[in-house]
Amino acid sequence: MRFLKFTIIFAVLAFGIYYISASYMQDSKTYTYQKEINYPIEKVFPQYNNLQNFKNWNSFFKDQKNLKYSFFTPYEGLNSTLSWANENGKNEGDLSIKFSEPNKAIRYFWFRPNENFPTVIEVKFKKISTDKTSISYLVKTPKVPVLYRPFHVVSEKFFTENISSSLANLSNLLSNKVDKEKRLARLKFDSVMVENQSNAILLGINVSTSNKKDALIKNIVLNYNKVKNYLQTDLQKESDEFGFPIIITDPNNLKSKDISYFIGFPLSKKVNISDNNFIYRYLSTQKQLVIYYKGDYFGRLRAIQKLNTEAKKQELRTGQLHETFLENPSETGEETLKLALEIL
Template identity: 45%
Template sequence: MRWFKYGTFLLILLLAVYAVSMYFVPEKKSYTFEKEVNYPVEKVFPQFNNLKNYTRWHSYFSENNNFSIDYFTPYEGQGSSLSYRDKKDEDNFGDLFIRYENPLKTLRYQLFEGENSTPYLIDLKFKNLQGKTHITWYIHTPKQPLLKRSLNLISEEDLAAQIDKSMKNLAGVLANKVDREKQRESLKFDSLIIEQQSGQLLLGINVSTKNEKNSLFKNIVMNHNKVFNYVKMDLGKKDDEYGEPLLITNADNFKDKEVSYYYGIPLSKRISVSDNNFSFRTVNPAKSYVIYYRGTYTGRIKAIQQLLSKAKEDGLRTGDLQQTFLEEPSDENSTVMKLSLPVF
């Protein structure tokens, strides 16, 4: 009984010391960080107001491969949101919202952690500086009652380190994106050229579907999302760890009532894959006749016929046609792709 009294007294004493120490901790805190990115604001802002883009480079999300993330429409701008949950830590979950947007100038996020009903407020201000973007982060922690103020002891150094790491990731993403855009601008569309193509290792799925104007492209979009989500979400691959999606099919099956194709995404190496719907496929290096095409998806047929005609004229055997989507397939009336026909 005496030990119980001593234990109770000690517990009360510790609570009292804790309460007194928390009295000196602010009920909420604010931090300001200023960063600069070497890209114009029109390139930088979409990486913040599109939450799918945001989670690819922000270190809080990109470094945790156990996060399961659900995105909700609209996927960008004011009103967009996401929910995240750690598959290995049931106490680590939350919701992120974009509450306000002034395009190319300001954004306001609200971040709810766990069951906390009071959010973090994150305000961002963007300023264009001669081709560079100056970003000011204003982070406000939730107001906490006396006994929970220890949650506001988050270190400014830790926050600064997280933002620094995120900014480096963002710079890498933008570098890849801008480089691709510059390469795209230099392409000559609708001209037949010869390229020596390197080999690739693809991870994807085999598909058979009807060759009808609307249903074929819808089927491609559906399978693109399926493969992309598996590589990105389930396998946790970052932007610089995979290449542009590739559809492989028989070159002249556009005349058939049913089309069989393989849709895959290039990876740097083989990894363990638990889902039997997905398989690896190797594309060997080859000399190829190539046409860069931009237009409706059905309009590609004329370019394919041009490739086949050239190979026949030169007396060469042909391999499977490769359709590399240079822009994500989403609109049947506006596609950008590289059509490659290996020749022997």
């Protein structure tokens, strides 16, 4: 009986000490971090606003190779969502964009398993100069009841180290993009030339859709994201493991009411795929009649007409049309395209 009383008293005292200690712990925490990055705000912001881009350089995701990702439309901006699971399919978290003001600010909600309220991550962007951007983070953890506070400690070090290494990754990624842009700047647009097409393996999908001006480019953007998402989430491919997206279509159907096309990304080698929606397409070595084009997507028809005119002039037999997007396809912006007719 005395032992039982002692046990009860000890348990009450232990609980009291635990409760008092926990009550002195903050119910939530706020962390801040600020750094300047030597790239223009117009290049930096899209890497945060598109969660497919965000996953590729953020260290939290980049350092965990066994995670499986799911992206939900819209793929960028307000209400876009990224979900990830472990190799057994158990959900490990969700990240959503709940506020997005272009080149100004983004607010993310990060939900962790068994938490009803999110960690809120606010990122603000400030243009310092034409080639420098200030990035400021404000991280707010959710409020935690007294008894659970000792088990929900996320250290400031966790966030600051992750942000610091992530920004280093982002700098490397943007450096490669700048090099690419310099190469694009050297392209000679609107001039017809002959180039050699090397052997290539493309992974993509076949599509049939309306050929109306706005409907077509929207459909292309949708399927571009679909294939890219499959490469990066299901096949775990990094962005440097596949090439520029290519559309292959019959040039005789460009003015038809409906159009069919294949859209795919070049891979260095074939890998096993389990989703029957995706197929491989093989390109053999051949000569192509090529023109580089920059402008809205519908305007590419004028450039293609130049190819057809040159082919007739040289009495060439031509095959299918290849449209290579040298920049990500956009519903509203300019497209940078390599347009090529197969020479048979």
